Amino acid sequence: MPLPSEPRPGRLGVELHGVRLNLTCNHDPLLRCVADLLEDATRPWWNQPDLLVNGIWRGAPLPDNACAFEGAPAGELGKRMRLGTDDLVWFDTHRDKDLQLRFRRDGAVRVFDVDYCYRPSAEQLAKYADYQVRRFFTLTRYLIQFPIAWHLARTRGWQLLHASAVAAGDRAVLVGGLGGSGKTTTCVALMAQAGMTLVTENLLFSDGEAVFPLAEPIRLSDESLTLLTSRARAALVPMDLRGASKNKTLFRLPAGATARPTRPAAIFLPQFAERGFVRPIPPAVACELLAATNRLTLELNNYEWYTAALDLLWPAAGNAERGLQVLRRLTATAPCYALGIDRAAGVGAVVDAILQCLGWVPHAMGEVAS
Secondary structure (H helix, E strand, O other): OOOOOOOOOOEEEEEOOOOOEEEEEHHHHHHHHHHHHHHHEEEEEEOOOEEEEEEEOOOOOHHHHHOOOOOOOEEEEOOHHHHHEEEEOOOOOOOHHHHEEEEEEEEEEEEEEEEEEOOOOHHHHHHOHHHHHHHHHHHHHHHHHHHHHHHHHHHHOOOOOOOEEEEEEEEEEEEOOOOOOOOOHHHHHHHHHHEEEEEEEOEEEOOOOHHHHHEEEEEEOOOHHHHHHHHHHHEEEOOOOOOOOOOEEEEEEEOOOOOEEEEEEEEEEEOOOOOOOEEOOOOOHHHHHHHHHHHHHHHHHHHHHHHHHHHHHOOOOHHHHHHHHHHHHHHHHHEEEEEOOOHHHHHHHHHHHHHHHHHHOHHHHHHOOO
């Protein structure tokens, strides 16, 4: 394995799930924030990285909103892109008027250029005291998580899912659903009342048989924090990143806590209801529901349009179908259930319903057979 070199100002090495990424950035506060967010995934600069990312932070817009990248290809691709051989520039990403992206090769290494112009409105600054940190948090997706996720999809077939997960031994309970549907609260309740360990709070990877966390901060509301026992809370490491997530406290898992994959024992899709329930969902229907949830989730919706540009530049036969195959295998391997949550009954009723469905008991959570 290539050894990392000595660190230098303005650059950072990262390793996630064995993928080696080098990041350069002209704005030290952004680079420091990325390092703080990733914590134990940071490394010295790699001599032979899998991916190279260049982050450019601007304090003023370019004249006439010009293309940010020198030597950009001349060939037009629609109204917002330029295309050349192994080179695509997206100078108007439509989702964010201040973001420009470029994808290209440097020899055998794929390069991702991310140019962002920081020009907040007075309204944004008044609403968010630490608005710049919020932008750092968002840009980390384009600098680190999205390139690595795309690389894992192409090289290993891993797919991103919007789901929380907790584990007992090497068996995981996945709780999918849209934001605000109760997935995080359900997982926190399983940690507190059933002694399970947190795998991921928001996004995860799957190859159809196992699940793997996406390295990002764990964001817990005050409501979730009140559910945690002192022992469960001690398993989370606080992060001092004010402004990165509105009205939530940030944590991370201890170093090495997410090193091994877990196999899904069941998938639950929660919804609030007048009465609690657990109902089986046929695998094919569960596959469609997970896919729809992904499309309706902002982070993954952004990831989909991001990777669509990469697929235009570097198309791979069967790539779109492979993503669906992962969801089909996952929902065929793990039983899937609709989970009705009665707010009035409290989280204890939800935990009891899940454990009864799985045939697990709280005192034996650490002894669940693999």
